[in-house]
Amino acid sequence: MLHGYLPMILDGLWTTLSVAAASLAIASLFGLVGAVAKLSESRVARAAADVYTTLIRSLPDLVLMLLIFYGGQILVNEITMAWELDYIDINPFVAGTATLGFIFGAYLTETFRGAILAVPRGQIEAGLAYGMTFPKVLRRILVPQMVRHAIPGFLNNWLVMVKATALVSIIGLDDMMHRASLASAATREPFTFYAAIGAIYLTITTVSILVLHLVERRFSLGVRRVDL
Template identity: 45%
Template sequence: MTPDLHGFGPALAAGTWMTIQLALAALAVGLVLGLLGALAKTSSYKPLQWLGSSYSTIVRGVPELLWVLLIYFGTVGLMRSLADWLGLESLELNAFAAGTIALGLCFGAYATEVFRGAILAIPRGHREAGLALGLSRPRILWTIILPQMWRIALPGLGNLFMILMKDTALVSVIGLEEIMRRSQIAVTASKEPFTFYMVAAFIYLGLTILAMTGMYFLEKRANRGFVRSAS
């Protein structure tokens, strides 16, 4: 039996597409921040270690919802000052950009620990072999460390991405019209909360299944050479 969506089907579809865009944008930001954080924490320089540790500790210690609110509302004064300096009438950070920054910041903090564990899992002898071959440290990182690190980190990153997909619902509090915001609007108009929240639940479940399927094939591809050498 198909639920009566009272004409809100296209709106929910648009909300689903917005959720996907937000999740992918935050993923891109978070992967960059996570990799930089992990490289800082595994660096031999104490200031970089302190910087990486501070980032992951502070961000993980504050709820994601608070980061969304802090970044969205906390940039108002900064953007006004920037607009005045540039001679513009108004300049503001929209909900999508704020959500991307906040969720990417949080994803990156957790990804820092995933990447750090993956880097430490690579035998030290691999780096020494690269040095023995005359490779520079950046080239060792690019050609030896990073390819192995991705294979080890993929399962953990997959779990974080599925959490990120669900955390996109938090951005509804600042007005971004993703799945939850569209569902709330539909509930207000139709007075049928169970129907629309259940539909939203199934949409999130479907997105999670798609993400799990994608991660399965990514892990399978990343482990091809490893599996053959172990057999």
């Protein structure tokens, strides 16, 4: 199948999934910090988080990625030269995941902020009144309920992000997209290969939707629904 290029493409799928998973982890971290900053009492933290989300949402992913990949290299060069360190080459995997994580962290900030606000404040106060410590309130009251509210936005961002990983091929990462162009060039059948990886991306989308539905059901146990 695919002139024997299927194993090579699937190997690229592994890179694509690693980039997506690593970016998601970074994005969740940025998202949580951003959401907490947006809800904090400190005016500086709120302003910083606002600048972060506004700026990121005003720029194309690709431009940010190129800026961080090439600009980051120059910055690292300046630092290593000033401190007389050895030359450090920025790895496209690090640049790609850092950029995607940074970008989607801004979108997750809004998702998480909404989810935190959806948990009634009285429940947190009640937890504290019962003598629970704040970390315990987080673990037992806020997070389990927040997850349910965060799932739809989280799923959406994950789906957009998986598709955005195709851009890392432009900064030289050997992902599924790059493998498909190599195979296209060798066989002169570009349509076949791009359609094939298109089908793989579609499969990832479909599986993600199914899995997140199961997770949503797990976290919605005991929630009453209105039948319309």
